Amino acid sequence: MTRKVVVVGAGVVGAACAFHAASAGLDVTVTDRGPVGAGTTSRGEGNVLLSDKAPGPELALARLSRTLWDEAGQELGPDTLELEAKGGLVVASGVENLAALQEFAARQETAGVRVERVDRVRDLEPHLAPDIPGGVHYPQDAQVQPVLAAAALLRAAVGRGARFHPGEVAGAVT
Template structure:
């Protein structure tokens, strides 16, 4: 059987793969997307949908801020069911020590053009009256937003297909390399193969330093007006840096339905996708410490997902040094929804030879190969 030929074949129909398809098809490239499941399934469907600027490193800030700006440009065209809402993020400081972090983030963001506002305890209570009294203050980042990830991925894929991209779902990819993509039933050939397979990426490209990180989420019944902004404890940042122990942190999100999405947890080494009661209990207890009223709410569903994590917490975006036909777009961990558009733009800039708006160097896969050689 002869292989169907394309300019670009993208492995993975999650939000990163859909964004890559959208950018490539818009440039007139012949594009195919292959996934064993549906559009916006897997990690995308399990995600919180927070479009957030983060500053663990300069590279992380650059990609998240750039991507957020791309979402803002796309916002007028999004389907209503994408539920894009610019509710802003409030980083909550429980005590004076965390207020030092508020001031640091304020200085960092302001110097880079990100609007922020420091909230004292009274202003914080006015913004979110259901928070526990006695908080030290907070940092409000008004341009952060939330959306519904599966529908966002479907929007991007619809746009890609409208520009000629071909979608092949229900196909398990068994191997990629040297311009060839093999599935259980047929083959594709392409000058560029984009590995956007998330936690499955190392199975297709050996040598990737990606580990699955398990997370739990839970959603309540409808309680309109109880929560107005995405709320995250500043201790979340410490939790996010834990590479060995299971951790939970207060992280809640308002949905347009009036429901409240409650997170978050992080686990390394967990293999089962089952909901773990012990983790849920810890996660809910932490959330109720910050918002006691959550204890009176009915929860209707809990689920888990696995995020593709790299050792330096930066995604792998760019050509794979061991095969010049493979381009990686994976390893985004909990920021894949935010950074999907930036990742796709860096891909198309690379393929067309355009100068990117932000440097691609910090995300190149070659950095991990070099680190491995010098380790």
């Protein structure tokens, strides 16, 4: 028996679902009333961040997401997604905040996130205020261009047999 999946929405989430479902051999149909990635996806920053997640389920999901983006980038080509593993810098606004930031980073590091303590933050970001006492660099933070990523993932899903039906759906989709 063939398992059928209908994905409503061809934004980055729907396109990723279609890509992975089609890759798993499922019978996939995607529908969207508008152009690919034109809804919420077109308004997103495309951040793939570990730096702002406390240890627990959200961080575990973010780590998995980061791995899946790397795999998609390798398979589809990082340029098709504009996948940039540029890292992120979180700075403390004062000495009292630096200890809390470093404690948070230590908990993240224990959970498997790569962290680098930075004393001279202006070496990385020269336009920061001169009194910033330090920060933490997160080399695993990345960014994708959401609309390009949605289009690339949907193209790959269609290449694996998924069907895309743009426009309004008023009945059963086959």
